[in-house]
Amino acid sequence: MNMPITLPKLSGSALKVIAILSMLVDHCAYFLMDGNTLTYEAMRCVGRIAFPVFAFLIAEGFTHTRNRKKYFGQLLAFAVVSEIPWYLLNGADGTHNVMFTLALGVAALAVFEKLKTDSAVCICSILLIAWFATWSGVDYEWRCILVIVIFHLSGTGKASFPFGRMVQLLCAFPLMMHYGIIGAMLACTVIFLYDGTRGFVKGKVWKYVFYAFYPLHLAVIKIICIWT
Numbered sequence: 001m002n003m004p005i006t007l008p009k010l011s012g013s014a015l016k017v018i019a020i021l022s023m024l025v026d027h028c029a030y031f032l033m034d035g036n037t038l039t040y041e042a043m044r045c046v047g048r049i050a051f052p053v054f055a056f057l058i059a060e061g062f063t064h065t066r067n068r069k070k071y072f073g074q075l076l077a078f079a080v081v082s083e084i085p086w087y088l089l090n091g092a093d094g095t096h097n098v099m100f101t102l103a104l105g106v107a108a109l110a111v112f113e114k115l116k117t118d119s120a121v122c123i124c125s126i127l128l129i130a131w132f133a134t135w136s137g138v139d140y141e142w143r144c145i146l147v148i149v150i151f152h153l154s155g156t157g158k159a160s161f162p163f164g165r166m167v168q169l170l171c172a173f174p175l176m177m178h179y180g181i182i183g184a185m186l187a188c189t190v191i192f193l194y195d196g197t198r199g200f201v202k203g204k205v206w207k208y209v210f211y212a213f214y215p216l217h218l219a220v221i222k223i224i225c226i227w228t
Contacts, residue, residue: 009195010193013199015057018049019053019054019057022046025043025046027047027218028043049190051176055172058105063152075102075103075211076103078211081215082214083096094137095139096136097218098139101133104145108148109149111126146175147176154168
């Protein structure tokens, strides 16, 4: 008798943990390690999971948040705070941290919801936001904006599984693979296993812990750089 194959399931909280750990691995490799080693390359591949998963979580969060203006404001506030350790690590290279990118992604989704009845204006407005992301030098630039919009358009939560989720990933994959095919495939696997549930991250405390992790881990990496 053949046993049915049961895929593991991941909650939204699990996705957040995977994304921040992937980001931590990526940044530790990038800022603290020699770039000519196999370990470095392996860690960067793992690190490529973070960008698509964060983009997916932004689309999911936008759908379920009760106050979209507050959601945007919180991301923008942490982006401003994160700019200090980002600048200390990267210097005046013209780039800005990914929290700005995620905030712009929320703005793009808000524009879509407001203007979707007028396709031409809606598309032009989203492309303008994507252009601004590139012009301003935020991390992942226009690709992240478009990936967030694709995830939103394809549907989120339990209702999109499995066919809607597959459409999401197939449409977003060409943009995701720019940062590494292996990492993009790993990210697709993680997102595909999302079960539409919130998980253990509930309440304001846990939410702000995840927000604060970004600037704090950059600050710690900068301190390590100074000491070593």
